[in-house]
Amino acid sequence: MEDSDLTAHILVDCSKPKIRAPKAFIQQGKISLNIANSATNTLLISNESISFKARFAEKSENIFVPIEAVLSIYAGENGEGMFFEDQSVKKKTKRPNLTLLD
Numbered sequence: 001m002e003d004s005d006l007t008a009h010i011l012v013d014c015s016k017p018k019i020r021a022p023k024a025f026i027q028q029g030k031i032s033l034n035i036a037n038s039a040t041n042t043l044l045i046s047n048e049s050i051s052f053k054a055r056f057a058e059k060s061e062n063i064f065v066p067i068e069a070v071l072s073i074y075a076g077e078n079g080e081g082m083f084f085e086d087q088s089v090k091k092k093t094k095r096p097n098l099t100l101l102d
Contacts, residue, residue: 001036001075001081002036002037004075006075006076006077006078007034007036007039007075007076007077008034008035008036008073008074008075008076009032009033009034009035009073009074009075009076009081010032010033010035010050010065010070010071010072010073010074011030011031011032011070011071011072011073011074012030012031012032012033012065012069012070012071013029013030013069013070013071014026014029014030014031014069015029016066016068016069017066018064018066019064019065019066019069020062020063020064020065021033021061021063021064021065022056022057022059022061024056024057025056030071033054033063033065034054034076035050035052035073039054040052040053040054041053041054046067047067048066048067049064049065049066049067050063050064050065050067050070051063051064051065070084071083071084072084
């Protein structure tokens with residue numbers, strides 16, 4: 001996104017465990033976070049989590065988001081991006097047991 005001069009944001013489901021984000025900015029159980037290089041410090045994105053430092057209301061905060069809590073990544077300018085399935089729903093859904101018959 002940054003290569004296209006767009007600002008990357010993530011939408012986070014704050015009902016998931018282990019999230020560290022400023023509670024004052026959580027609305028309806030979700031928070032939108034600007035993860036552009038210009039808005040973050042020490043941004044680290046891995047297969048398990050996204051973490052960085054950012055300023056909220058002039059106060060520096062350490063942010064930690066487990067990957068399974070990320071609902072989408074999108075461009076702030078136009079809202080286009082990728083939206084992800086809730087993986088916990090998939091895990092709870094039972095698959096039918098099928099048996100091959102001759």
